Amino acid sequence: MTRDYNALTDDAFRAEVRAFFEAEYPPHLRYILRRARWDEMKAWWDILYQKGWVAPVWPVERGGMGLDASKMLIYMEEMERHGVVRPPDQGITHIGPIIMRFGTEAQKEFYLPRALSGEHIWCQGYSEPNSGSDLASLRTSAVLDGDDYVINGQKIWTSLAQDATHCYVLTRTNPDTKKRQEGISLFLVDFKTPGITLRPIVNLAGHAEFCQVYYDNVRVPKQNLVGELHMGWSVAKALLSFERLAIGSPRRPAYALQRLEKVASARGLFADQGFLDRYTALKLDIEDLGSLYGRFVEQVKGGESLGADVSMLKIWSMDAWQRLTELLMEVSAEEGVLDGIRDFGGVDVDVLTSFYVSRPGTIYGGSNEIQRNIMSRYVLKLPM
Ligand SMILES: Cc1cc2nc3c(=O)[nH]c(=O)nc-3n(C[C@H](O)[C@H](O)[C@H](O)COP(=O)(O)OP(=O)(O)OC[C@H]3O[C@@H](n4cnc5c(N)ncnc54)[C@H](O)[C@@H]3O)c2cc1C
Structure with missing residues (x-):
């Protein structure tokens, strides 16, 4: 049965969240300072999934908790208080809400349950070697060829790409626009697609926290475009x-x-x-x-x-x-x-x-x- 957590008082909700984290969160993972890897967080993900708590702000009908902003902040505060570490959760925090808002019905049906269960682990392919702060200058291209877009280019600083099964990738689909923001599109890319090479980058602390990701003639079905063609900029900035x-x-x-x-x-x-x-x-x-x-x-x-x-x-x-x-x-x-x-x-x-x-x-x-x-x-x- 689905619970309406928003109907609880803030104090009652806080007490329930706190008790759950204290009872269930693996003690050896409290307050770890580096970015947690999927293999160490998977067991915790499964516990959250069984309880229906993987996606605090997703709507209940999509398998989320349906929390309003104030309850979500309590949830976050209790995570931080107990030292509960963020798992690789971009499927939940980033691309999930983007798919809900801009995706097709087929994308919602296919991707959302798999992000929730942890079958798909997502990473974010926005930054490029010469496009970070000035992201609108990105050059990774996607060109339509039959039923596929063919992606070529290089992304960098893709956090935990080595743990991911999928990446949402910002590409240039129209190089000839007056405003650079207008020729950009967002694609959902399965990392099993041929032509993708990952090269981990070790950070100052010695952890392989992110990757360079090379796309070499990567064929992505055109159904994997999110939102309208060339409108990826507004999609990407939504959150x-x-x-x-x-x-x-x-x-x-x-x-x-x-x-x-x-x-x-x-x-x-x-x-x-x-x-x-x-x-x-x-x-x-x-x-x-x-x-x-x-x-x-x-x-x-x-x-x-x-x-x-x-x-x-x-x-x-x-x-x-x-x-x-x-x-x-x-x-x-x-x-x-x-x-x-x-x-x-x-x-x-x-x-x-x-x-x-x-x-x-x-x-x-x-x-x-x-x-x-x-x-x-x-x-x-x-x-x-
Ligand atoms: C820990 C970490 C995780 C990350 N994870 C991801 C990820 O998962 N996916 C992804 O796509 N990206 C990721 N990034 C990349 C991040 O988004 C970029 O590093 C960031 O946008 C800055 O871009 P840049 O590194 O190219 O630096 P640049 O944009 O080249 O900036 C270099 C310096 O110049 C300054 N600067 C640039 N433009 C201006 C300006 N107009 N005015 C004043 N100062 C300016 C910047 O502030 C900075 O100090 C991650 C970065 C870090 C550090």
Whole structure:
């Protein structure tokens, strides 16, 4: 029987989610700092799937929980509180909602249940070696040939492509438009299709977090086009502001602050006025971040859509997170540059990985420089 979680009070829903995570989430996967791989998350996915909790915001008739924005935020807060790690869930968070909104009935029937069950694992093929911030300049081409589009080009930074079975790929279908955004289309690509080569890229921390993906005469059935031909830009950008809210949550910086407090206590640094000054400034920054986040959350709860000013949240959270992990590394002294979990007065802290994982925060989800451009253009309305 389908439950109406939105009918529960916030407190009752929170208690239920918390109890579930505490009882069922594998303890060895709590708070892992790197991107979790599919083989380690699959068992947890199966538990979520059995409970019907894989897709919190998907509609109930599609197998989701049907949560409204306020219940979804509680779900996310409880995940973060218990250290529940994000599985490779782009099928649920990104392409699933895109298919629901822009896809054909056949695409919905085929892809949505398989994303839910974990049979299909999705990755995002947007960025190219010369098209990141300036994504509209992308050059990977898709050309109609009979009943197929033939894709040629190269994608990069495709997160966990090596775990994926499918990729949603932005391509150029019309090179001759006046506005570059107008000749772009989005395709659903099965990674088993001949002509696809993956080359993993190892990040600073030594993890193969993403891949270069080469498309060499890859034939994709024309039914795999999502939305209208040449209209992929608006399809691709449809979900950005909620992603920025998720990235802007204060939980990651708050967790780093907690670690900083443990290390500083173990090292007797709270007696040092110099440290205390820097710590207090950062603590207040996290408080500010919490208030800012709360403001946007209230906006979403009230049913309002988010404006360009949500960029401010992304800038502040990632910036504060980096400053915190820098201070954490500094106060950890020689322990801070050693790989793995170190013992600080009985508390385990992985300083180096904390530092590493905060680095790309100012790049992904739209770099902080780009967010500043958005703020200056659309919020402050400064002349460009
Ligand atoms: C951890 C991680 C995971 C990622 N996962 C994926 C994924 O799964 N799929 C995918 O498609 N992509 C992914 N990306 C790629 C990401 O979207 C791009 O890295 C990002 O858009 C920036 O593009 P770029 O790397 O080409 O840098 P560039 O766009 O070349 O930017 C380089 C620098 O110049 C600055 N800059 C660029 N343009 C301007 C401007 N107009 N004004 C001011 N400053 C500017 C940028 O802020 C940056 O500091 C991921 C990136 C990271 C770090």
